[in-house]
Amino acid sequence: MKLTVLKSGLLTTVQDLGRKGFQRQGVLMGGAMDKVALRIANLLVGNPDHAAVLELSMQGPELRFEQDTLIALAGADLSASINEEPVRMWRAVLVKAGNVLRFGKPVQGNYAYLAVAGGVQVPEVMGSRSTYLRAGIGGLQGRSLQRGDVLQFGDVSDTNRLLLGDLLLQDRKENAFTEAAWWPEPELLPRYEENPTLRAMRGLEYNWFTENSQGYIWNEKYKVTPQSDRMGCRLQGTILALEEERELLSTAVSYGTVQVPAQGDPIVLMADSQTTGGYPRIAQVITADLPALAQVQAGKIIRFQEVSLEEAHRLLYQQEKHLLALRQAILYKLHQQ
Amino acid sequence: MPEIIQNPPLLICPRGESAVELQFGSIISKKILNRIRAIAQVLDEQPFPGLVEYVPAFTTLTVYYDPWVISQQGKLDAYEELTQKLEVLVEQVQETRSTPARVVELPVVYGGAYGPDLQEVALHTGLREEEIIDMHSAGEYLVHMVGFAPGFPYLGGMDNRLATPRKATPSARIPAGSVGIAGAQTGVYPISTPGGWQLIGRTPVALFNAARQVPSLLQAGDKVRFVPISEKEYEERKEGQE
Numbered sequence: 001m002k003l004t005v006l007k008s009g010l011l012t013t014v015q016d017l018g019r020k021g022f023q024r025q026g027v028l029m030g031g032a033m034d035k036v037a038l039r040i041a042n043l044l045v046g047n048p049d050h051a052a053v054l055e056l057s058m059q060g061p062e063l064r065f066e067q068d069t070l071i072a073l074a075g076a077d078l079s080a081s082i083n084e085e086p087v088r089m090w091r092a093v094l095v096k097a098g099n100v101l102r103f104g105k106p107v108q109g110n111y112a113y114l115a116v117a118g119g120v121q122v123p124e125v126m127g128s129r130s131t132y133l134r135a136g137i138g139g140l141q142g143r144s145l146q147r148g149d150v151l152q153f154g155d156v157s158d159t160n161r162l163l164l165g166d167l168l169l170q171d172r173k174e175n176a177f178t179e180a181a182w183w184p185e186p187e188l189l190p191r192y193e194e195n196p197t198l199r200a201m202r203g204l205e206y207n208w209f210t211e212n213s214q215g216y217i218w219n220e221k222y223k224v225t226p227q228s229d230r231m232g233c234r235l236q237g238t239i240l241a242l243e244e245e246r247e248l249l250s251t252a253v254s255y256g257t258v259q260v261p262a263q264g265d266p267i268v269l270m271a272d273s274q275t276t277g278g279y280p281r282i283a284q285v286i287t288a289d290l291p292a293l294a295q296v297q298a299g300k301i302i303r304f305q306e307v308s309l310e311e312a313h314r315l316l317y318q319q320e321k322h323l324l325a326l327r328q329a330i331l332y333k334l335h336q337q
Numbered sequence: 338m339p340e341i342i343q344n345p346p347l348l349i350c351p352r353g354e355s356a357v358e359l360q361f362g363s364i365i366s367k368k369i370l371n372r373i374r375a376i377a378q379v380l381d382e383q384p385f386p387g388l389v390e391y392v393p394a395f396t397t398l399t400v401y402y403d404p405w406v407i408s409q410q411g412k413l414d415a416y417e418e419l420t421q422k423l424e425v426l427v428e429q430v431q432e433t434r435s436t437p438a439r440v441v442e443l444p445v446v447y448g449g450a451y452g453p454d455l456q457e458v459a460l461h462t463g464l465r466e467e468e469i470i471d472m473h474s475a476g477e478y479l480v481h482m483v484g485f486a487p488g489f490p491y492l493g494g495m496d497n498r499l500a501t502p503r504k505a506t507p508s509a510r511i512p513a514g515s516v517g518i519a520g521a522q523t524g525v526y527p528i529s530t531p532g533g534w535q536l537i538g539r540t541p542v543a544l545f546n547a548a549r550q551v552p553s554l555l556q557a558g559d560k561v562r563f564v565p566i567s568e569k570e571y572e573e574r575k576e577g578q579e
Binding site: 021024201276317 | 350351352353354355356358363365377389390391392393394395396397399401404405408414415416482483484485486487488489491527528530545547551552553556557
């Protein structure tokens with residue numbers, strides 16, 4: 001099972017849930033920007049959560065499937081189509097051999113995830129298949145996809161096969177693709193908004209900031225600038241200032257850490273966050289809201305809302321329960337057949 | 338007035354809902370570093386369910402955890418459960434265990450094409466190039482932490498007379514293995530990257546190799562010595578690796 005890259009798109013990389021256990025060696029965690037979308041895409045085709053998928057940013061690639069393949073798209077809506085017919089997101093789709101998946105205008109969000117049954121088969125590097133561009137490791141030779149690349153898929157599991165069988169039953173020979181007649185309840189999917197309010201906890205240097213700045217971070221609007229990327233979401237808005245000039249000794253930072261360099265515009269560290277940093281940390285976006293943050297397009301406005309540790313835990317558990325419910329619903333569906 | 342510096346009280350602070358930062362004051366010292374290493378060693382030996390990983394830094398140890406997993410294990414909420422565990426653990430290692438430091442020798446070819454900014458450092462410090470090489474390779478450096486980039490060591494212990502400001506315009510590409518000076522610190526770039534350090538030499542030793550079981554050559558607590566070598570030796574060692 002494989003696909004051929006006809007056009008690379010803006011930045012198409014292999015990603016999974018990231019590298020764990022190597023941050024003490026300076027190796028960032030990385031992985032998908034929107035890990036919930038990645039997990040749902042995998043669930044829909046019957047893969048384990050951590051299987052490798054393609055992360056497509058803004059302008060998607062053109063991909064030709066060389067065999068009949070079970071796929072699912074999740075995350076940003078990048079106007080996917082096959083043979084000029086739109087393909088729906090958040091559901092299992094059987095693509096017939098020889099057909100080309102294309103993308104158009106990004107309707108909403110930045111990062112879409114394409115899962116294929118069996119997962120994208122690239123070598124594991126330090127426990128993960130995620131592409132780490134700066135170090136040139138993981139993914140396909142440590143780089144983003146290029147025209148002419150051929151990606152292999154892993155062996156299909158029983159779950160993959162059952163889901164594929166479900167679609168083969170409905171398949172009509174003349175169609176380029178067949179969509180599953182079932183899909184997840186919308187409440188189980190991540191909630192994306194154009195201008196979201198992101199919940200965050202106070203950062204460890206919160207008290208270093210002036211009283212005004214402590215108010216601004218929760219009350220003012222911040223604009224996402226085009227300089228944002230997989231490493232950091234660079235914001236522009238009311239300048240944040242320290243009460244007095246102080247130096248922070250470099251310490252661990254990660255996805256969601258809101259740090260404030262001297263010029264005063266905050267940066268939210270994203271999936272490719274470096275492992276340590278030395279800028280004061282005014283806030284930490286909660287993990288449950290990182291998918292929503294990843295999908296905010298440049299030029300849009302975000303706000304931060306303070307939550308307690310208890311609330312942050314509650315929201316994370318709720319997200320895990322939704323994913324669990326989705327997994328159980330899919331297993332139930334399979335055993336009904 | 339003389340001041341008696343005591344162990345600062347340990348603070349455990351939540352950093353988001355999946356990490357806690359253990360803070361040991363704000364002064365860099367070997368004592369703090371050893372304490373952090375000792376705690377990290379216990380975490381290695383006795384990992385608990387829900388422990389994801391940890392990152393030692395100058396005066397902090399950040400523990401990443403999975404609250405979902407921890408909340409399923411204990412009676413308390415995840416944070417209470419975790420902090421209680423960590424407090425007990427920190428108590429256990431009050432007396433710093435004396436794990437001997439590893440000494441890693443890094444051969445370096447100084448100057449020339451390998452250290453294009455050696456002259457600049459000479460101009461700034463008023464030292465002769467040979468003096469710079471002697472002073473830089475005489476030191477024993479302590480790895481305080483590894484961060485910023487894969488395998489990048491934060492080294493302490495450079496002779497202050499070598500301090501030279503960063504370049505006004507950063508270089509677009511610094512070759513892997515470059516040994517540099519930035520202000521009062523010295524370091525080695527494990528991977529090719531843009532950067533503003535003054536480059537005085539290069540080591541043929543790979544500081545980072547994703548194919549090794551432990552990809553980073555240096556770990557917090559290690560000691561580093563730079564050993565001057567000739568260009569010929571550099572090229573031979575480089576070839577030997579490939």
